Amino acid sequence: MSVHLLLSAGRGPQECAWALAHLLRRLEGEATRQGLTVRRVRAVPGDRPGTYRSVLIQVSGAAAEAFTSSWTGTLCWQAPSPYRASAGRKNWYVIAQQPQLDTPPTAFAEADVDILACRTGGPGGQHRNKASTAVRATHRPSGIVVVVDDERQFSLNRRIALRLLRQRIERGDEAARRAVTTARWRVHDELVRGNPTRVEGPEPSGHDTPGQRSRQR
Template sequence: MTVHLLLSAGRGPQECAWAVAGLVAHLESSAADPDSPRGESARLAATPIESARLAATPIESARLAATPIESARLAVTRVESVPGERLGTYRSVLLRIDGPGAAEFAAGWTGTLCWQAPSPYRKVGRKNWFVISQPVSLTVPRTHFAEDDVDFVPCRTGGPGGQHRNKASTAVRATHRPTGLTVVVDTERHLSQNRRLAVELLRDKIARGNEASAQAAVTARWQIHDDLVRGQPTRRIRS
């Protein structure tokens, strides 16, 4: 089983990006140790900043070629990240969790997470930093275009073009059966040419529809950044 989990600092201060790094490191540590109490908080062997520096990347908003953390049950891979203002911090990290029990493990890390630690950037101040964690789907529905799925019907259209165009059925109505998209083409004097143009129009419409679906999926994923509710966390991690 595979589950994708997005941890985001939302619109919080830079300490929240530091908290994302610490929580990701802790999640990876928990997944890598099958004997760890996954339902409880545990202390990291390294400090949050040390753990974050080990996981740092200079590539902003890019896919990471990170080696998955293998364990007896789960493997965690960093798929994508957006670095924070400070080295070793993250505004968001997208994780892929693989293996039996991945859904149950991810459920324990879903919701508002609280990283409890004094800020490394302030001498005094708050010690609770909140991060949103939500499962996301990377599957984007796509429509495959094949000319065999198109029905063509010759038809007549009015307008200028001469006696041949007005009397002969040179125009074509093309319908893509799976989607119901329909175009009518009458720009050429020959049926075969209008048919070819109709195919290209349908192909372009379906390609633009696929692009819109992909963009909508990205937009929906980014909306998670605004879903952070501070307080009443589902999980607390103390460093």
């Protein structure tokens, strides 16, 4: 089983991007100890070296779903700011959610299209009124239907109908991709600071190695 998880520093200060990098290493270390595999699918770096504004990961293994659930929600990294010595704040928040994923493009094959000849309507002469030259084309996987009666020949209307079906399917796929992208960006705005579901931090010595401290609320 594989589960994706998107970690985001939201609109927070650069310390949140720093905290995300620490939390990501902590997550990866804990996953390894549980026999899970973590793959970084996509990462947006922060302004400082080694920091991240967001990271999309894929967790694989038998317990992947339970593991990612334990890391879902508002995460807090408790440590002084490494950039501002005078900053009194020590809690830096990151959000982790299972994101919507890109769907593969809709496959288009003429074998998936039902073509039905029908009589055209409207003006156009006796031939257009009597002959079944119009085309009703249905793409079974998507349910999209087009009716074409632009031409006097059935074969030409059929060709146009197939082209229109392909174009509508491509537009639908593009709209779906935009919706997924929009949903991912919303994650960055959904970070709620305070009342974290999980609190992490470096061990007392100051060294950050996986598994040093984990507290869930």
